Amino acid sequence: MTDSVYTYRQLQDFTLQIFDKIGCPPAEATLATDVLLNADLRGIDSHGIARLSGYVRLWEAKRINATPAVRIVHESPSTAVVDGDSGLGLVVAPKAMEIAIAKAKVAGTGWVAVKNSNHFGIAGHHAMMALEHDMIGIAMTNASPLVAPTFSIERLLGTNPIAVAIPAGSQPPFVADFATTTAANGKLEILQRKNQQAPIGWIQTKDGKPSTDPNEAKSGGALIPLGSDREHGSHKGYCLGAWVDIFSAVLSGANYGPWVPPFVAFLSPPSDPVGDGIGHFFGAMRVDAFRPAADFKHHMDNWITRFRAAKPIEGQERVLIPGDPEREMSAQRMHEGIPLNPKVVEDLKILGERFGLVLA
Amino acid sequence: MTDSVYTYRQLQDFTLQIFDKIGCPPAEATLATDVLLNADLRGIDSHGIARLSGYVRLWEAKRINATPAVRIVHESPSTAVVDGDSGLGLVVAPKAMEIAIAKAKVAGTGWVAVKNSNHFGIAGHHAMMALEHDMIGIAMTNASPLVAPTFSIERLLGTNPIAVAIPAGSQPPFVADFATTTAANGKLEILQRKNQQAPIGWIQTKDGKPSTDPNEAKSGGALIPLGSDREHGSHKGYCLGAWVDIFSAVLSGANYGPWVPPFVAFLSPPSDPVGDGIGHFFGAMRVDAFRPAADFKHHMDNWITRFRAAKPIEGQERVLIPGDPEREMSAQRMHEGIPLNPKVVEDLKILGERFGLVLA
Numbered sequence: 001m002t003d004s005v006y007t008y009r010q011l012q013d014f015t016l017q018i019f020d021k022i023g024c025p026p027a028e029a030t031l032a033t034d035v036l037l038n039a040d041l042r043g044i045d046s047h048g049i050a051r052l053s054g055y056v057r058l059w060e061a062k063r064i065n066a067t068p069a070v071r072i073v074h075e076s077p078s079t080a081v082v083d084g085d086s087g088l089g090l091v092v093a094p095k096a097m098e099i100a101i102a103k104a105k106v107a108g109t110g111w112v113a114v115k116n117s118n119h120f121g122i123a124g125h126h127a128m129m130a131l132e133h134d135m136i137g138i139a140m141t142n143a144s145p146l147v148a149p150t151f152s153i154e155r156l157l158g159t160n161p162i163a164v165a166i167p168a169g170s171q172p173p174f175v176a177d178f179a180t181t182t183a184a185n186g187k188l189e190i191l192q193r194k195n196q197q198a199p200i201g202w203i204q205t206k207d208g209k210p211s212t213d214p215n216e217a218k219s220g221g222a223l224i225p226l227g228s229d230r231e232h233g234s235h236k237g238y239c240l241g242a243w244v245d246i247f248s249a250v251l252s253g254a255n256y257g258p259w260v261p262p263f264v265a266f267l268s269p270p271s272d273p274v275g276d277g278i279g280h281f282f283g284a285m286r287v288d289a290f291r292p293a294a295d296f297k298h299h300m301d302n303w304i305t306r307f308r309a310a311k312p313i314e315g316q317e318r319v320l321i322p323g324d325p326e327r328e329m330s331a332q333r334m335h336e337g338i339p340l341n342p343k344v345v346e347d348l349k350i351l352g353e354r355f356g357l358v359l360a
Numbered sequence: 361m362t363d364s365v366y367t368y369r370q371l372q373d374f375t376l377q378i379f380d381k382i383g384c385p386p387a388e389a390t391l392a393t394d395v396l397l398n399a400d401l402r403g404i405d406s407h408g409i410a411r412l413s414g415y416v417r418l419w420e421a422k423r424i425n426a427t428p429a430v431r432i433v434h435e436s437p438s439t440a441v442v443d444g445d446s447g448l449g450l451v452v453a454p455k456a457m458e459i460a461i462a463k464a465k466v467a468g469t470g471w472v473a474v475k476n477s478n479h480f481g482i483a484g485h486h487a488m489m490a491l492e493h494d495m496i497g498i499a500m501t502n503a504s505p506l507v508a509p510t511f512s513i514e515r516l517l518g519t520n521p522i523a524v525a526i527p528a529g530s531q532p533p534f535v536a537d538f539a540t541t542t543a544a545n546g547k548l549e550i551l552q553r554k555n556q557q558a559p560i561g562w563i564q565t566k567d568g569k570p571s572t573d574p575n576e577a578k579s580g581g582a583l584i585p586l587g588s589d590r591e592h593g594s595h596k597g598y599c600l601g602a603w604v605d606i607f608s609a610v611l612s613g614a615n616y617g618p619w620v621p622p623f624v625a626f627l628s629p630p631s632d633p634v635g636d637g638i639g640h641f642f643g644a645m646r647v648d649a650f651r652p653a654a655d656f657k658h659h660m661d662n663w664i665t666r667f668r669a670a671k672p673i674e675g676q677e678r679v680l681i682p683g684d685p686e687r688e689m690s691a692q693r694m695h696e697g698i699p700l701n702p703k704v705v706e707d708l709k710i711l712g713e714r715f716g717l718v719l720a
Contacts, residue, residue, distance in 0.1 A: 076468025076649035108436025176599035208673030239536035289436035313568030
């Protein structure tokens with residue numbers, strides 16, 4: 001079966017209605033829809049509308065609050081801890097990022113750790129909110145444990161992504177957004193659907209042996225930190241994943257490491273939580289807190305232009321700037337539509353029927 | 361030939377006298393010696409006393425100022441840009457980190473970008489300065505271009521390390537400190553000395569082909585970003601190295617990318633600089649700007665204890681916490697002495713003779 005293609009508007013209408021049906025007020029439903037569908041636009045299909053039914057199931061399991069009172073529980077001039085009140089991460093995260101931006105306007109930078117939240121879509125979306133303010137944006141989140149630290153057979157970390165968005169002048173912004181594992185879980189899901197093997201270095205068996213089976217995590221195996229093995233620096237990927245976990249959850253008071261609750265509703269959260277929900281961490285840095293914004297942007301344009309002009313390896317078309325592939329994909333999909341895998345379409349149709357909605 | 365072993369005190373006396381001879385005031389000489397020798401203690405031999413003659417040659421080439429006026433040139437409540445006045449990075453960096461710590465005391469966090477500096481030793485040393493203040497410390501620096509971005513045959517980035525130091529309670533602190541390449545340049549230097557081959561994934565030829573020759577960079581080859589190749593996430597390592605470069609140099613007004621001046625005095629800096637010297641970036645975050653320090657430390661202890669207790673892969677003794685190997689090495693070398701490679705000893709003896717000093 002081939003993918004079906006939907007316009008952004010079709011998916012937007014459907015998603016808005018679903019969020020409305022589960023009780024999200026209109027402003028929150030709009031926010032959540034923007035975040036979720038930005039993943040589909042940018043080509044990170046695993047984090048977009050494919051997860052909509054997952055969020056609904058968490059809501060049905062009473063693990064997501066559709067009308068959260070997101071609030072600051074601790075703060076300093078440049079920091080805050082936000083309690084997400086078990087809200088949709090898709091709503092809590094942009095609200096927390098707005099707080100970071102507001103702090104940065106006054107203090108130069110703003111740093112917000114969030115507890116009691118849920119999965120927040122793509123990290124890049126939240127980091128990019130800073131750009132229109134001539135700020136650098138940073139977003140991180142922890143996630144349910146799928147990743148084994150170097151030398152471990154136990155899964156203690158999530159794929160814990162980091163996003164950094166940096167404004168430029170005439171050039172498009174620099175936007176890095178990546179899981180701190182060799183490969184994101186979404187890439188394994190693609191291999192699972194296609195019944196293909198993974199490269200060595202992405203996953204290990206339940207005994208910690210190298211594996212090429214993309215289903216390995218379902219039988220106790222684990223994803224591997226960026227670096228693939230000790231000789232190629234997997235301990236550095238482990239450091240990065242740990243950094244994200246500690247900033248997102250130990251600073252905020254959320255669950256960390258193996259205590260992070262699962263995204264899927266059919267698995268129960270650990271019975272011995274060490275905090276509230278999952279955690280995120282956001283940063284906003286006014287570039288003119290360091291040098292005049294025009295100077296900064298001029299040099300970012302020069303940086304980007306120079307790296308873009310680098311001589312490519314034979315067989316490669318060009319050297320990319322972080323954010324290039326996703327920006328180009330976004331423009332293409334806004335114009336040509338968003339392809340959805342048949343399994344995702346089926347899942348969405350079932351979801352729609354339960355609420356009396358039709359995916360047009 | 362085997363290594364010679366020196367006590368910390370012997371190397372400290374020698375290094376202090378060398379810095380004195382090149383005109384460093386006593387306080388600055390002490391600061392620089394502490395930073396430099398901390399690398400030897402922690403087992404990062406490439407960044408320690410082995411580099412002392414390199415710093416002296418840069419001073420002789422008038423590219424290092426022994427009596428810099430390190431000063432803030434731009435600031436906001438939580439940020440500053442520091443001009444290092446061409447000082448030793450070993451002196452400029454701890455002074456800039458002190459500014460970050462002072463900002464954090466008032467604003468919750470402090471973020472300092474530095475221009476017009478030189479190589480600063482090990483990033484971890486500076487990040488760890490935050491610990492005694494119950495703060496998280498962050499340190500980054502750019503460096504001369506040895507690394508090719510993914511798909512590039514040109515070298516546009518340094519090995520651009522990131523260090524993050526996080527305080528705990530009864531447990532030792534979490535200290536991550538790593539180059540954003542698959543392997544640090546120091547590891548290649550070890551292979552060069554031993555005449556051994558490198559694993560595939562560390563370096564590429566001048567045409568961008570995989571190589572195992574640790575001398576490849578001397579004939580136009582390049583180090584590879586963390587990840588080793590595109591399939592294993594080298595684009596993520598490229599993002600990390602780029603992030604460090606931009607924070608260190610585009611925020612501060614230092615040279616970035618291919619314009620970063622070389623550490624070795626026999627190579628001239630680029631004739632078309634885009635900024636001043638090399639750049640660093642430091643952060644200090646008061647943990648009690650997020651939650652009471654005792655709560656934070658209690659949960660860090662729990663995090664560390666849980667990860668340390670992870671079941672190891674067969675054949676591995678244990679799962680490590682970032683900072684464990686360096687802390688253990690430091691205790692051992694403080695007690696048993698610091699082994700120096702014969703080539704390093706020879707180099708130091710020649711250096712000593714020029715200044716009428718004997719390496720005891």
